[in-house]
Amino acid sequence: MTSNTIWFLVAFAAYLLMMVTIGAFYMKRNKDADDYFLGGRGLGGWVAALSAQASDMSGWLLMGLPGSVYALGTGQAWIAVGLFIGTVLNWYIISARLRRYTIRANNSVTFPEYLENRFHDKKKVLLLVSSIVIVVFFLVYTASALAAGGKLFASVFGVDYTLALTIGAAVILAYTFMGGFMAVCTTDFIQGTLMLVALLVVPLLAYFIMGPENMTASLAASNVPGGVDGYLNLFSNGESAYGPIEIISQLAWGLGYCGMPHILTRFMAIKSEKELKKSRVIATVWVAISLGMAVIIGVVGRAYLFPTVLGEGAVSTENVFIEMITQLFTKDLSLAFIGGIFLCGILAAIMSTADSQLLITASSASKDIYQGVINPKADSKRVLAISRVTVIVVAILAYLIALDPNSSIMGLVSNAWAGLGSAFGPTIVLSLFWKRANMPGAVAGIISGGLTVIIWDYIPLVGGQTLGAATGLYSLVVGFAISLALILIVSLCTKEPDAEIIREFEDVAAGRVQG
Numbered sequence: 001m002t003s004n005t006i007w008f009l010v011a012f013a014a015y016l017l018m019m020v021t022i023g024a025f026y027m028k029r030n031k032d033a034d035d036y037f038l039g040g041r042g043l044g045g046w047v048a049a050l051s052a053q054a055s056d057m058s059g060w061l062l063m064g065l066p067g068s069v070y071a072l073g074t075g076q077a078w079i080a081v082g083l084f085i086g087t088v089l090n091w092y093i094i095s096a097r098l099r100r101y102t103i104r105a106n107n108s109v110t111f112p113e114y115l116e117n118r119f120h121d122k123k124k125v126l127l128l129v130s131s132i133v134i135v136v137f138f139l140v141y142t143a144s145a146l147a148a149g150g151k152l153f154a155s156v157f158g159v160d161y162t163l164a165l166t167i168g169a170a171v172i173l174a175y176t177f178m179g180g181f182m183a184v185c186t187t188d189f190i191q192g193t194l195m196l197v198a199l200l201v202v203p204l205l206a207y208f209i210m211g212p213e214n215m216t217a218s219l220a221a222s223n224v225p226g227g228v229d230g231y232l233n234l235f236s237n238g239e240s241a242y243g244p245i246e247i248i249s250q251l252a253w254g255l256g257y258c259g260m261p262h263i264l265t266r267f268m269a270i271k272s273e274k275e276l277k278k279s280r281v282i283a284t285v286w287v288a289i290s291l292g293m294a295v296i297i298g299v300v301g302r303a304y305l306f307p308t309v310l311g312e313g314a315v316s317t318e319n320v321f322i323e324m325i326t327q328l329f330t331k332d333l334s335l336a337f338i339g340g341i342f343l344c345g346i347l348a349a350i351m352s353t354a355d356s357q358l359l360i361t362a363s364s365a366s367k368d369i370y371q372g373v374i375n376p377k378a379d380s381k382r383v384l385a386i387s388r389v390t391v392i393v394v395a396i397l398a399y400l401i402a403l404d405p406n407s408s409i410m411g412l413v414s415n416a417w418a419g420l421g422s423a424f425g426p427t428i429v430l431s432l433f434w435k436r437a438n439m440p441g442a443v444a445g446i447i448s449g450g451l452t453v454i455i456w457d458y459i460p461l462v463g464g465q466t467l468g469a470a471t472g473l474y475s476l477v478v479g480f481a482i483s484l485a486l487i488l489i490v491s492l493c494t495k496e497p498d499a500e501i502i503r504e505f506e507d508v509a510a511g512r513v514q515g
Contacts, residue, residue, distance in 0.1 A: 225238040
C-alpha cells in the first residue's frame with residue numbers, strides 16, 4: 001500500500017467514524033417510531049435544504065452524470081436541465097402545500113400514511129399499494145447507491161469489488177439503523193456541504209493546472225465523439241444529433257421529483273413555513289451549482305486525464321471524478337489527505353441517498369404495512385424495533401442486487417426514478433391541487449404508473465427488445481402520462497369525495513392549518 005493510499009484511507013476512516021458517531025448520538029433521542037421516521041418535524045432550513053438535495057442526487061451526481069458527459073459530450077446535460085427545473089417546481093409549488101396537508105391529514109408521518117389520510121382510505125388499500133411500490137423501486141434505487149460505493153472503494157484502494165461493496169453497505173447500515181431520520185438528515189447536511197466543495201474545487205483546479213489554452217487540443221486528441229464542436233454542442237449525442245424524443249426523455253427526469261418519497265418527507269419534516277422559504281433558496285442555489293459543475297467535470301476530465309481515455313480499458317467512464325482527484329492529489333504526499341477528503345465527497349453523495357432510501361423503505365414496511373395493515377394494535381416501540389430489523393433486511397437485499405460489478409449506476413437510478421415518479425408524481429400533484437381526486441383514482445394512478453415502467457423497461461415486446469429500447473422514449477414520460485390520465489378518468493367516473501375530505505382540502509388551500 002502506497003503512502004498516498006494510506007492517507008486516503010485515513011481520510012475515509014475519519015469520515016466514516018464521524019457518520020457512525022452521529023448515528024449513535026441520535027439513537028438515544030429516538031423515543032418512538034415518529035422520532036425515528038420524521039424527527040418530530042424539527043428540521044431547520046439549512047439542514048432541510050441540503051439534506052433533501054444530497055439525498056436526491058446520490059452517486060449519480062459525481063459518477064453517473066460526469067461519466068455520461070465524459071463519454072458522449074455536453075448533450076447529456078439535458079438531464080441536468082430537467083432536474084433543475086423539477087427541483088425548483090418541487091420546492092416552490094409542492095413543498096409548502098404538502099407540509100400543510102400532512103399536518104391537516106391527521107398529522108401523517110410517512111408518505112403512504114399521508115395518502116391514506118388524504119383520501120380517507122379506511123380499507124387501507126392505498127397504504128398497502130403505495131408501500132409495496134416504495135419497497136420494490138427503492139430496493140433498486142438503494143442498490144444503485146451501494147454499487148457506486150463499491151466502485152469507489154474498489155477504484156481508490158484497489159480492493160475486490162465485493163469487499164468494497166460490503167464495507168460501504170455496513171457503514172451506511174450502521175448509522176441509519178441507530179439514528180433514524182435526524183441522523184440521516186444531519187449526516188446529509190454534512191455530506192451535501194462536502195459534495196459542493198468537491199464539485200467546485202476539483203474541476204477548477206484541474207482546468208487551471210492543465211491550462212485553458214490546452215483544453216481544445218486535448219479534447220481533440222482524445223478523439224471525442226463528433227469532434228470537439230459536436231462534443232461541446234448541447235444538441236449532439238455522441239456522433240449523432242439529438243432528436244426530439246431524446247431531449248424530451250432527458251428533460252422528463254424533472255417530472256420525477258414530485259413523486260420521490262425520500263425528498264417529499266423533508267418537506268413534511270420542516271419545522272415552519274418560515275424555514276421552508278429559506279430552504280427553497282438554499283436548495284435552488286445548491287442544485288444549480290452542483291449540476292453545472294458535474295457537467296463541467298465530464299468535459300474538463302476528458303481533457304485533463306488525456307492521454308488516458310477511460311472506458312477503453314478496465315476503468316469505467318463513471319470513474320472520471322475519482323481519477324481526477326487521484327491525479328491531482330497524489331503528486332505531493334502533503335496533499336494526499338486533502339485528496340482523501342475530496343474522495344469522501346463522492347462517498348458522501350452515495351451515502352446521503354442510500355441512507356434515506358433505507359429509512360423510507362423501512363418506514364413503509366414497518367409502520368405502513370406492519371402496523372397499518374398486519375398489526376394495527378402494535379405500539380410505537382414495537383414498530384421502532386421492527387423498523388430497525390427492516391433496515392437490515394432491505395440493506396441485505398439491495399446488497400445482493402448490487403453484487404454485479406458491471407451494473408450501471410445510471411441505469412439502476414434511471415429505472416427506479418421512473419418507477420417512483422410515474423407511480424407517485426401525478427397522485428401527489430392532484431391530491432394537493434384537485435379537490436375532485438378520490439381514492440379509486442389514486443389507486444389506479446399508482447398501480448398504472450408503476451406497472452407501465454416495469455413493462456416499458458423490463459419486458460421485451462418488440463422483436464426481443466423492450467419498448468424503451470425500441471422507441472428511445474424514457475419510461476417516466478409514458479408512465480407519468482398514463483398515471484395522470486387514469487387518476488382523472490377514474491376519479492370522474494366514481495363517487496365524489498365526501499364533505500369532510502373537501503373541507504380538509506379547502507383548509508389547506510386557504511392556509512387554515514396550524515403547526
